[in-house]
Amino acid sequence: MTDARWRLPDGIDEVLPPEAAQLEHLRRALLDLYASWGYELVIPPFIDYLESLLTGTGSDLDLKTFKLTDQLSGRLLGVRADMTPQVARMDAHRLRRAAPTRLCYLGTVLHTRSDGFAGTRAPLQIGAEVFGHDGVESDVEMLRLLVATLTTAGIDNAYLDLGHVGIYRALAAQAQLDRGQELALFDAMQRKAIPEIHTFIERAGVPAAVGDMLLALPELNGDDALTRAETALARADAPVQRALERLRAVADELSRWLPALSVHFDLGELRGYNYKTGIVFAAFVPGWGLEIGRGGRYDDIGQVFGRSRPAVGFSTDLKGLIAQAPTPATGQQPPVVAPWSADPTLQATIARLRRAGRRVVYRLPGAADANDPDAEVLVADGDGWTLRPAAEA
Numbered sequence: 001m002t003d004a005r006w007r008l009p010d011g012i013d014e015v016l017p018p019e020a021a022q023l024e025h026l027r028r029a030l031l032d033l034y035a036s037w038g039y040e041l042v043i044p045p046f047i048d049y050l051e052s053l054l055t056g057t058g059s060d061l062d063l064k065t066f067k068l069t070d071q072l073s074g075r076l077l078g079v080r081a082d083m084t085p086q087v088a089r090m091d092a093h094r095l096r097r098a099a100p101t102r103l104c105y106l107g108t109v110l111h112t113r114s115d116g117f118a119g120t121r122a123p124l125q126i127g128a129e130v131f132g133h134d135g136v137e138s139d140v141e142m143l144r145l146l147v148a149t150l151t152t153a154g155i156d157n158a159y160l161d162l163g164h165v166g167i168y169r170a171l172a173a174q175a176q177l178d179r180g181q182e183l184a185l186f187d188a189m190q191r192k193a194i195p196e197i198h199t200f201i202e203r204a205g206v207p208a209a210v211g212d213m214l215l216a217l218p219e220l221n222g223d224d225a226l227t228r229a230e231t232a233l234a235r236a237d238a239p240v241q242r243a244l245e246r247l248r249a250v251a252d253e254l255s256r257w258l259p260a261l262s263v264h265f266d267l268g269e270l271r272g273y274n275y276k277t278g279i280v281f282a283a284f285v286p287g288w289g290l291e292i293g294r295g296g297r298y299d300d301i302g303q304v305f306g307r308s309r310p311a312v313g314f315s316t317d318l319k320g321l322i323a324q325a326p327t328p329a330t331g332q333q334p335p336v337v338a339p340w341s342a343d344p345t346l347q348a349t350i351a352r353l354r355r356a357g358r359r360v361v362y363r364l365p366g367a368a369d370a371n372d373p374d375a376e377v378l379v380a381d382g383d384g385w386t387l388r389p390a391a392e393a
Contacts, residue, residue: 011114011121013319021332022322023124027106029152030126030318037145039104039128044086046107050076055085055304060274064111079110083125085301088311091131092302100132106318120319127295127315134299134310136246139279140253146283146293146314147258154325158283158292159262163269164247165276165296168217170239175201175210185214189268192218209235218268225265226251243278250279275301281314285324292320334374336360336387349378349385 008014015023031041054061064081080086083105091101106126114121128145130138143160150158168189172182181204188196194215201211216232226248233240251263271280271294278297285292295314302308338350340362350360360378363369375390 009121011111013120013122015319019322023318025332026153026318026321026325027124027126030149031104031106033148033152034104034128034145037102037128037148039102042087042090042103042105043107044080044083044090044105047077047079048086050078052089053078053080053082053085055089055301060272061085064113066110066112081109081111082315083107083109083127084129084298084313084315087129087313088131088298088301089305091129091309091311092305092307096307097132100130100138102128102130104128120317123317124319125315126318127313129311129313131302131311132309133312136249136253138310138312139250139297140257142295142312142314143250143254143281144257146281146295146316147261149316150283150293150321153321155285155292155321158285159264161264161266161269161282161284162247162251163266163271163280164243164278165270165273165280166243166246166278167233167236167240167267168270168273170237170243171210171214171217171233173239174237175204175206175214177204177206186270186273189218190270192268194218220267221265221269223264225267229267247279272296272298279312283316288324290320292316292324333358334376335370335372336376336378337369337390338362338378340365345383346378346385 035041050065050067053065061081066079066081068077068079069075070077087103087105091097091103095101104127106124108122109125111121111123126149128142130141147158147160150156168186169182172185177185181200185197185200185204188200197215197218201214206214213233213236220229220232226244229244233244247265251265254261254263269280269282270276271282275298276296277299280296281294282291283293284290293314293316295312297310297312299310300308301311336350336353336358338346338360353360361370373390376387377390378385379388380386
């Protein structure tokens with residue numbers, strides 16, 4: 001029988017050198033980027049009461065969340081599948097600021113099944129949120145910061161998909177669908193199953209005008225989707241028109257900041273429909289069928305924690321960013337090899353090099369050398385020590 005103790009569960013990976021160094025280099029760069037924009041780092045717990053993890057998210061995270069019973073309290077716990085609800089709790093319950101609050105976070109989340117980010121069930125999630133501002137400006141700041149995140153990772157060919165969940169939600173209300181019907185039609189919308197949508201509309205007795213608009217929704221995607229929506233959704237109620245105006249305003253403002261950015265629209269895309277309340281977006285790179293980053297507005301998520309504030313944010317996966325970066329950087333120079341010696345002058349030289357950011361490793365007596373062709377070697381030179389290429393030492 002084959003010994004399989006070295007195997008890992010499907011979708012769970014371990015990170016080895018040099019990828020671990022690449023991840024750490026990018027982690028530091030992104031947290032420094034967010035700090036320079038005024039975002040404060042928070043660290044939510046890896047495990048939490050289940051109701052706190054799922055609050056305000058409907059069923060979106062329920063199936064992705066690992067659950068277990070707390071042996072101390074008997075209550076159900078969950079391993080976080082997304083940090084957004086926890087960060088919303090921090091803003092609403094612990095910080096309770098009057099002014100807009102900018103928070104960022106980083107950590108492993110765990111999914112019962114892969115959701116697409118780099119095909120892993122344990123993404124290294126990094127993201128940012130703005131609480132306390134309901135305006136086009138905070139929507140656009142999130143989009144700009146997402147693009148800056150991708151650029152920092154070396155990804156400069158990304159494009160954005162923009163949508164607004166309020167359009168479908170308002171059309172469903174105009175069609176007088178109950179909650180069960182709304183969710184059933186939502187499922188068909190996500191799959192863009194046009195014949196199924198048509199059959200549903202007929203069986204539900206949806207008025208023709210509203211039915212035509214619902215049928216048009218999955219087709220309203222592409223660069224000109226907003227222009228076509230003016231005609232296709234002309235008979236929609238005021239909430240739909242307000243959602244379209246907001247989406248148009250975000251696109252116009254974003255183009256002023258990032259005129260070269262490729263932006264597409266998909267009015268039938270409903271990511272996070274059960275808890276998102278406004279604009280939704282995702283970033284893609286050519287040749288990669290999965291989204292590399294996602295986000296949107298979720299204004300009601302803090303209500304259960306005692307304070308509902310406008311909120312918008314995004315998240316991405318460090319592992320996915322590394323996978324898509326053309327030439328991942330580690331930020332490390334070649335190592336320096338030092339002899340095993342307690343010579344004070346050598347120790348002072350090593351300390352100086354390490355303070356300057358160099359990696360210095362001792363050559364352990366009796367052990368094989370790493371044979372790094374780029375390494376440098378500390379060689380005695382009179383009363384001091386000199387760095388020389390390994391090939392010349």
